[in-house]
Amino acid sequence: MKKYGQHIVIWLVLAFLYLPILILTFYSFTESTMIGAVRGFSLQNYVTLFTEPELLEMMFGTVSLAVVVACISVVLGTIGAIGSFYSRKGFRGTIEVLNQIPVVNADVVTGFSICIFMIVLLHLDKDTYIPLVVAQTALCTPFVYLSVMPRLKMMDNSLYEAALDLGCDPALALRKVVLPQIKPGIVSGFLTAITLSLDDYFIATYTKPATFDTISTYVVNATRGAHTSIKTALWALSAVMFVIVVGVVMVSNLRANEEEDGGDEV
């Protein structure tokens, strides 16, 4: 018993984490409208998912929003981290404290506070998408900052100095010498920003235009009574998202391993 104890713990927790998604994936390929009732094989849910205009619009909207937010966050967070890395200690400390606020703050409070500030106080129109993009960027950028900063600390600073000594312009040196060294941090910051935006419910609810839906807001509304075909099409969406996440994680893991192997040889 003792011999298998550790395996049992690991596999039980894995089952808890994965069984619901796997079972839902299985049922997404059937005609059944609830779990437990086995019916015939069917791709109907996938057809609905990729043909129903409402669902397509929602998926397209969520992904576009995530990409826009992640791009802004990456630019803002990366140059913010570089600037703060070279700034005086006091200024850098201030930025780090402010940067920590959205990380520890509850999403409900972040979303609500930006809604109060931009929509209630400044009367900005929600339909411009500006409050939504600004608010999600405020959530995502700190995580970009946090993933770029360690790379800056690990960086070999003498390379930058050497570039300057050899007559390179500081701006060019930054692009050609510093950026390549912190690239892994930027990439993981981008991926974090994408997933945070895709996952976000609270900030979106408080700042989004009334007619716009992200996956999270759509799913939550669907649980309050949606058409059965929509409900089961969302199972298909879970399956699709599961497969995409597994794919991305595997690819980035392989990449990371290759990089490590390459690093050893140098």
Place this chain on the structure above:
Amino acid sequence: MKRSWFDRKQLAFPYFIYLILFVVMPLLVVLYYGFTDEEGNISFTNFVLFFTNGRTMGTLVYSLVIAVFVTVICLILAYPVAYILAKGRYARRHSFLMVFVLPMWINFTLRITALKEILTLIEGNLAYYPFVNTVICMVYDFLPFMIMPLFNALTKLDKSMIEAGHDLGATFPQVMLKIVLPLSIPGIVSGITMVFLPAMTNYVVLDMVYNSTYIMGSLIGSYFNAYDWNNGSIISAILLMFIGLFTIITDKIMTKEEA
């Protein structure tokens, strides 16, 4: 060195301005709205009402109870897993942690939908056990956030400490309680911060399992729906105080551990 218009330090300004405008300002505005009445006069009525009203205090207590349950269960489930992954039989398989963290990247509403279907199958009707279902769904949602920091703390732990304990005749429980647990406190603390606060505020999980009792987050949601900015703000301000207090306590513990 060559002089140029460009100074690396200036790169910090855009983000600094962004933080002031869209992180600090909104919070100040929330404080302002929380401590004024509808005419804009300074007032502590909302603040006092929160702590004297049975309904809102009940909500605070309910969210604390849920958060404690969720955090403790996450800790009990995550600790053995993190230990086995970091120091046990799975320690050599580096990418195995990834398998436990992966669900974190899938949209949480979709994951909860999946778990909800399973719970419906088992229980017949979710409405029978709203509290239990809420706790199960939150544990399911937040577990990876507990495993990760625990794993990070436990991998850093020097294995020779554990071996020394065993060599000196300590039993397995003694080694765990006297060596491993104290040395992993930073991981435990950051795991708790990752789970406790979302458990107090993530009211979507409650909505999805038809738990009609409110937690702190639901109050903000319902005031938002009623366009009651002042009361919504005071709840946010009270939550901010909790978060601030929490951060100060965890910072204290962390610096004490590092010293």
